[in-house]
Amino acid sequence: MAEARLAVAFQFQVNDEGEINVYLDRRILVDIYRSTKRVLSRKIFKSRNAFIQSVFPATGVSWCILFLVFGAMQVLGETTDTVHVIQDKIPQLHRLDPVTRTLLVSLISTTLLWLVWSLFLRLLLKALLTYKGWMWSPHGFVHHHAVTCIGFRA
Numbered sequence: 591m592a593e594a595r596l597a598v599a600f601q602f603q604v605n606d607e608g609e610i611n612v613y614l615d616r617r618i619l620v621d622i623y624r625s626t627k628r629v630l631s632r633k634i635f636k637s638r639n640a641f642i643q644s645v646f647p648a649t650g651v652s653w654c655i656l657f658l659v660f661g662a663m664q665v666l667g668e669t670t671d672t673v674h675v676i677q678d679k680i681p682q683l684h685r686l687d688p689v690t691r692t693l694l695v696s697l698i699s700t701t702l703l704w705l706v707w708s709l710f711l712r713l714l715l716k717a718l719l720t721y722k723g724w725m726w727s728p729h730g731f732v733h734h735h736a737v738t739c740i741g742f743r744a
């Protein structure tokens with residue numbers, strides 16, 4: 591029972607006069623803070639790792655390159671249909687200054703395109719790696735699935 595009494599960080603007591611006495615144990619509150627911080631850092635690390643694993647074929651560097659390309663296209667005046675669709679769907683963009691509007695539209699369109707591309711690459715990689723028809727093909731015959739897989743590896 592002594593250990594349970596030591597683990598209580600917050601205690602209160604009501605006197606006969608109606609006064610409320612509150613006791614806070616600083617050492618236990620610090621321990622609670624440290625354990626909460628440790629758990630949150632682990633959860634953040636796990637969620638970051640899960641995100642990186644979920645978009646495996648596409649990397650953050652590819653997103654940065656795509657963002658630079660979209661930004662350069664916007665600055666040079668070469669816009670795509672997705673840019674016009676995004677500008678039409680968000681009416682508040684017309685009130686922003688042109689530089690901010692260009693960056694925001696590039697950011698949104700780049701992120702959408704990057705996510706679609708990463709999902710496409712994941713599905714393609716999964717389909718290519720699960721193909722096992724080459725084991726039952728006759729000797730000397732190369733199936734078009736195998737040629738596609740070799741073409742993507744090269």
